[in-house]
Amino acid sequence: MTSLRNILVITGLVAAAFFAASGDRYYMDIFILTCFYGTLAVSWNMMAGLTGLMSLGHALFVGIGAYSVAWGASVHGWPPIVTWPLGIALSVAAATVIGLLCFRYGLRGYFFAIATLAFNEVAFFVVSGNIALGRSDGIILPISSEDSLARLQFFEKWPYGLIIGTVLIGTLITGELLMKSRTGYYWRALRDNEEAAEALGINARALKLRCFIISAGISSLCGAFYANYVAFVDPRSVLGIDLSIQMLVYSIIGGMALLWGPLVGAAILVPFSIVLRGFTSIQGSDIIVYAILLIVLALILPQGIAGWFVARWRRSQALRRQAVRPGASLSEARPEAGS
Amino acid sequence: MSFGIFLQAVVSGLANGAIYALIAVGLTLVFGVMRIINFAHGEFLMIAMYAGYFSWALLGIDPLLSILIVTPALMLAGVLLYGSLVRFALNVPEINQMAVTLGLSLLLQHLALVLFTGDNMLVTQPRSTAGIVMGPVVVQINQLIACGASLTLLGLLYLFMKRTDFGLVMRAVSQSRDGAALSGIDIASVYKWAMAVGVGTLGVTGPLLVSILYANPHVGALFTLKAFVIVIVGGLGSFGGALLGAMVVGLAESIAGAWFSASAAAAVPFAILILILLVRPEGLMFRVSR
Numbered sequence: 001m002t003s004l005r006n007i008l009v010i011t012g013l014v015a016a017a018f019f020a021a022s023g024d025r026y027y028m029d030i031f032i033l034t035c036f037y038g039t040l041a042v043s044w045n046m047m048a049g050l051t052g053l054m055s056l057g058h059a060l061f062v063g064i065g066a067y068s069v070a071w072g073a074s075v076h077g078w079p080p081i082v083t084w085p086l087g088i089a090l091s092v093a094a095a096t097v098i099g100l101l102c103f104r105y106g107l108r109g110y111f112f113a114i115a116t117l118a119f120n121e122v123a124f125f126v127v128s129g130n131i132a133l134g135r136s137d138g139i140i141l142p143i144s145s146e147d148s149l150a151r152l153q154f155f156e157k158w159p160y161g162l163i164i165g166t167v168l169i170g171t172l173i174t175g176e177l178l179m180k181s182r183t184g185y186y187w188r189a190l191r192d193n194e195e196a197a198e199a200l201g202i203n204a205r206a207l208k209l210r211c212f213i214i215s216a217g218i219s220s221l222c223g224a225f226y227a228n229y230v231a232f233v234d235p236r237s238v239l240g241i242d243l244s245i246q247m248l249v250y251s252i253i254g255g256m257a258l259l260w261g262p263l264v265g266a267a268i269l270v271p272f273s274i275v276l277r278g279f280t281s282i283q284g285s286d287i288i289v290y291a292i293l294l295i296v297l298a299l300i301l302p303q304g305i306a307g308w309f310v311a312r313w314r315r316s317q318a319l320r321r322q323a324v325r326p327g328a329s330l331s332e333a334r335p336e337a338g339s
Numbered sequence: 340m341s342f343g344i345f346l347q348a349v350v351s352g353l354a355n356g357a358i359y360a361l362i363a364v365g366l367t368l369v370f371g372v373m374r375i376i377n378f379a380h381g382e383f384l385m386i387a388m389y390a391g392y393f394s395w396a397l398l399g400i401d402p403l404l405s406i407l408i409v410t411p412a413l414m415l416a417g418v419l420l421y422g423s424l425v426r427f428a429l430n431v432p433e434i435n436q437m438a439v440t441l442g443l444s445l446l447l448q449h450l451a452l453v454l455f456t457g458d459n460m461l462v463t464q465p466r467s468t469a470g471i472v473m474g475p476v477v478v479q480i481n482q483l484i485a486c487g488a489s490l491t492l493l494g495l496l497y498l499f500m501k502r503t504d505f506g507l508v509m510r511a512v513s514q515s516r517d518g519a520a521l522s523g524i525d526i527a528s529v530y531k532w533a534m535a536v537g538v539g540t541l542g543v544t545g546p547l548l549v550s551i552l553y554a555n556p557h558v559g560a561l562f563t564l565k566a567f568v569i570v571i572v573g574g575l576g577s578f579g580g581a582l583l584g585a586m587v588v589g590l591a592e593s594i595a596g597a598w599f600s601a602s603a604a605a606a607v608p609f610a611i612l613i614l615i616l617l618v619r620p621e622g623l624m625f626r627v628s629r
Contacts, residue, residue: 048434054434054437101613101617102616105616110433111616114567114571117567118568119613121564121606121609122610122613124606125602125605126606128605129600129601129603245445248437248438248441249442252435256434283449283452283453285449285453287445287446288446288453290445291442291445291449294438294439294445295438295442298428298435298436298438299427299435302435
């Protein structure tokens with residue numbers, strides 16, 4: 001129940017941020033990018049933090065979504081109502097194939113990470129050399145002179161904010177429902193001890209595949225949105241390893257044990273990067289700062305910023321409960337952190 | 340494709356393979372001993388390339404001689420890396436270890452971008468353009484030097500691991516950390532030296548490579564990925580595997596480059612990796628005696 005309350009609180013915060021930003025194009029852009037990276041990081045973390053599958057090739061699914069939209073629109077003139085489902089379907093198919101191959105041989109840890117990275121790199125270089133997909137120059141989406149809901153083309157930025165905000169909240173609700181379901185408990189059992197979970201009769205392969213497919217579908221949705229929002233895709237921006245690393249960075253800094261932890265990471269770092277880039281002319285200064293943050297936090301605060309706050313809050317709650325009980329001293333009433 | 344071009348592709352593939360092997364062997368050594376994959380491995384190669392470049396550009400030292408300065412410097416960097424980060428990373432979950440070395444890789448890349456700009460830098464000497472012609476095949480002198488030095492060093496490393504007490508200790512730790520600790524081996528010192536040797540090998544590769552290939556802040560990332568491919572293709576932790584994997588990757592890449600486009604050739608190592616992971620996940624030469 002408490003986590004459903006969390007979702008309500010987060011929905012309220014996202015809505016508040018949306019209304020606060022809606023007056024200004026610059027702030028709206030920050031809001032949109034925060035939601036975009038936040039959703040991606042949450043979907044990445046469904047695999048990494050909640051099921052224990054580190055993927056370093058998640059950009060592949062963003063790329064499939066983005067390229068489906070860009071290719072469909074520029075070559076065939078297909079509207080988003082066709083290309084978005086197409087992108088998601090292709091991503092689900094790709095995730096199924098990759099997942100079946102990887103899980104069949106029990107790849108995990110570093111090996112799974114590097115296998116997914118390899119699939120991503122193959123796609124990157126194939127797209128970079130493919131004329132129909134615009135090679136490394138990318139594809140510019142055709143733009144008409146007036147707004148069109150059917151083509152998801154708006155002059156103002158707030159409609160995009162509305163779309164990606166909805167996607168973000170939808171992702172969180174889906175994730176929350178999954179975590180409360182039998183599947184979610186199985187996922188966490190697999191993360192904590194795969195052998196033990198399998199010994200108890202959990203079908204590890206099928207459950208990991210389910211997680212991979214859901215996560216890939218959400219990432220692909222974000223990619224499709226990105227193509228319509230920016231109206232330009234190229235291999236570096238939607239298929240590059242940097243994008244996959246960003247998902248990992250936000251998750252680690254936010255907190256991987258919580259569904260919404262990565263969102264906290266994105267909500268801190270994305271606006272920070274954009275603002276910092278506006279201030280200094282040093283190329284990559286934002287990356288230097290968050291690389292340092294990543295190293296330090298990964299070593300001294302493995303549960304992430306959100307995880308740390310939640311653990312602290314729970315401890316204070318427990319202490320308060322203990323304190324009102326007569327006869328209990330504070331020193332006895334110290335529960336384990338994070339339990 | 341004519342036979343001459345094919346032969347040329349084979350020769351340059353093997354020459355590249357020898358250099359790849361030396362890069363990959365450092366990665367596999369560190370992984371074998373410490374079970375950590377260092378995502379910043381290529382960034383230390385990038386640093387070594389810049390060190391080789393600047394000692395030539397500013398001090399006029401031939402890259403062949405600057406190896407003698409750059410290698411100890413990189414060994415020291417390895418020790419510092421162990422003492423400052425990796426030592427602590429050993430106690431955190433695998434995903435956090437990955438985050439630490441990935442973070443270091445991003446940090447070094449972007450610091451290099453600030454310090455050295457994004458310009459390509461290359462050592463150009465009279466011998467840079469010289470080559471040996473053997474029928475239809477041309478081999479650059481510098482490529483030959485790098486290839487020879489790399490094979491020599493690989494041989495020395497192999498002897499070091501097989502014939503010295505210290506190599507024995509390293510192999511013991513890589514087989515069983517607890518068993519080695521129980522036999523009275525100082526694990527921390529072995530780790531420190533594994534990092535020193537693993538990163539130090541790049542001190543030889545870097546200066547040799549910068550007279551063949553442009554140095555820029557992102558050159559390392561490319562080699563990190565290739566080194567992963569090589570060590571997994573060859574079998575993680577295996578010396579012979581790294582050499583074999585490097586030759587396979589070097590050859591496949593250069594033959595694909597002669598046949599298809601450059602971007603297809605770039606995808607080839609990863610396609611090989613996927614194949615190997617699916618057919619033989621333990622790698623081509625995983626040691627039978629575990």
